[in-house]
Amino acid sequence: MSYITPGKVYLVGAGPGDPGLMTLRGKTLLEHANVVVYDALVSPAILSMIGAQAVQIYGGKRSGRHSAPQAEITQQLIQLAQEHAVVVRLKGGDPFMFGRGGEEMADLIAAGVPVEVVPGVTSGIAAPAYAGIPLTHRDYSSSVAFITGHEAVDKYRPSVNWQALAKGAETLVVYMGVQNLGRIVEELLQAGRSPDTPVALVRWGTLPEQTELFATLATVVTQIQVQDFQPPAVAVIGEVVNLRQHLKP
Missing domain, CATH: 3.30.950.10 (Tetrapyrrole methylase, C-terminal domain)
Structure with missing residues (x-):
C-alpha cells in the first residue's frame, strides 16, 4: 500500500479478460481502491478482484449503448477524486490503445487531478x-x-x-x-x-x-x-x- 498515493486517479488497464493477464500493479490498486469506475468489456473475473470496501460504478461504452457521454464520465472522475483517496478508472485492455485514456488523462490533468496510468495487455x-x-x-x-x-x-x-x-x-x-x-x-x-x-x-x-x-x-x-x-x-x-x-x- 505504501506506493499508492492518496488523492489520485489511476487509469488501469484490465487486460483482455483472462484474470491471469492482469498486472500485479493493477490488482493491488483494485484491492485498495475507494471507488472503481469500470468499462463494459471488463470481465467478471477481473471485477471480482475489487476490494469489498470499494464503490463500483459502471462507466462502460458499447456500440449504440453508451452509458454516458465521455465528457460526463470524465467530469465524474474529477468529482470522485475530490471525494476519495484512491479512484480507479478500470478500462478493458490497455487505457491508451483505443480506450480514450489519453483524453481522460488530459482532462484530469487540466483539472488539477493527479493521474497515473497502469498499462494493460491489449486484446x-x-x-x-x-x-x-x-x-x-x-x-x-x-x-x-x-x-x-x-x-x-x-x-x-x-x-x-x-x-x-x-x-x-x-x-x-x-x-x-x-x-x-x-x-x-x-x-x-x-x-x-x-x-x-x-x-x-x-x-x-x-x-x-x-x-x-x-x-x-x-x-x-x-x-x-x-x-x-x-x-x-x-x-x-x-x-x-x-x-x-x-x-x-
Missing part, C-alpha cells in the same frame, strides 16, 4: 496469441499495424488511411471492426491486397467463450453473415493467420 496482441497467431514472424511479417475499425461509415474524411496501410504493414490488427468490415475489406482490395489474404476474427479473446472465424478477404464478409458472428472481436489480416495450423495449442 489486439492477446486474442491472436490465444488463437495461435503470432503477429510477426521472421518468414512472414516484419511489420504490424493496430487500427480502429469503429469509424462511422459516413464519416467525412476518415482518419484511417486504408490505402496506405494495405501497402505499409504486412499484418493488420483491427479493433472493433466487425460492423464495418465490409467497407474495410473493400478498401484493402482496392488498394491491392490479394483476395486470398487470410483473415481471422477472434471473439471474446482469452476467455473460456473465445470463438474464432477463419476466412480470406474474399470470403470473410459472407462468413460473418453465415455464422452470425457478432462483436466484440479482433480481426487479424495477413499471412501470419495461416500459422495457427501449426501453433494452436
Whole structure:
C-alpha cells in the first residue's frame, strides 16, 4: 500500500479478460481502491478482484449503448477524486490503445487531478496469441499495424488511411471492426491486397467463450453473415493467420 498515493486517479488497464493477464500493479490498486469506475468489456473475473470496501460504478461504452457521454464520465472522475483517496478508472485492455485514456488523462490533468496510468495487455496482441497467431514472424511479417475499425461509415474524411496501410504493414490488427468490415475489406482490395489474404476474427479473446472465424478477404464478409458472428472481436489480416495450423495449442 505504501506506493499508492492518496488523492489520485489511476487509469488501469484490465487486460483482455483472462484474470491471469492482469498486472500485479493493477490488482493491488483494485484491492485498495475507494471507488472503481469500470468499462463494459471488463470481465467478471477481473471485477471480482475489487476490494469489498470499494464503490463500483459502471462507466462502460458499447456500440449504440453508451452509458454516458465521455465528457460526463470524465467530469465524474474529477468529482470522485475530490471525494476519495484512491479512484480507479478500470478500462478493458490497455487505457491508451483505443480506450480514450489519453483524453481522460488530459482532462484530469487540466483539472488539477493527479493521474497515473497502469498499462494493460491489449486484446489486439492477446486474442491472436490465444488463437495461435503470432503477429510477426521472421518468414512472414516484419511489420504490424493496430487500427480502429469503429469509424462511422459516413464519416467525412476518415482518419484511417486504408490505402496506405494495405501497402505499409504486412499484418493488420483491427479493433472493433466487425460492423464495418465490409467497407474495410473493400478498401484493402482496392488498394491491392490479394483476395486470398487470410483473415481471422477472434471473439471474446482469452476467455473460456473465445470463438474464432477463419476466412480470406474474399470470403470473410459472407462468413460473418453465415455464422452470425457478432462483436466484440479482433480481426487479424495477413499471412501470419495461416500459422495457427501449426501453433494452436
